[in-house]
Amino acid sequence: xxxxxxxxxxxxxxTNEQRRKGLGxxxxxxxxxxxRLRPILMTSAATIAGAxxxxxxxxxxxxLMVPMAVTIIGGVFLSTLLTLFVVPCFYELxxxxxxxxxxxELREALTELGELRPEPxxxxx
Numbered sequence: 001x002x003x004x005x006x007x008x009x010x011x012x013x014x015t016n017e018q019r020r021k022g023l024g025x026x027x028x029x030x031x032x033x034x035x036r037l038r039p040i041l042m043t044s045a046a047t048i049a050g051a052x053x054x055x056x057x058x059x060x061x062x063x064l065m066v067p068m069a070v071t072i073i074g075g076v077f078l079s080t081l082l083t084l085f086v087v088p089c090f091y092e093l094x095x096x097x098x099x100x101x102x103x104x105e106l107r108e109a110l111t112e113l114g115e116l117r118p119e120p121x122x123x124x125x
Contacts, residue, residue: 003047004079007040008087015091025095029088037084044080048073 014036018028054069 003043003076004083007036007043007080007083010039011036011083011087012091015088025092029092033084033088040080040083044076047076051076 011032015028015032018031019025023031051069051072054065055073057065057069
């Protein structure tokens with residue numbers, strides 16, 4: 001769980017840093033994902049490699065170690081895929097929702113100040 005959280009934070013933080021430099025949402029994601037790919041894969045590969053000897057163990061106590069090691073390997077592998085594919089998609093989705101909410105609040109505030117005319121109500125046909 002800690003590795004997944006760290007990897008996701010690295011990806012989101014680097015994307016935010018790119019956006020502060022003036023890149024748009026999509027451009028920031030396209031810049032951040034390839035740059036953070038190597039550290040994410042290296043961390044995950046090291047964790048998986050560390051669990052392989054336990055997963056292949058034969059001997060006393062291996063009946064307890066092997067299932068745990070296999071679970072670690074599968075969990076890190078799956079969570080790495082989720083970090084690389086789901087986190088950027090979710091980031092973009094949440095940004096879109098946040099932006100539309102911000103635009104609505106801004107429109108409402110400007111309307112209250114009288115600097116923006118209210119949008120006409122839709123006419124039913």
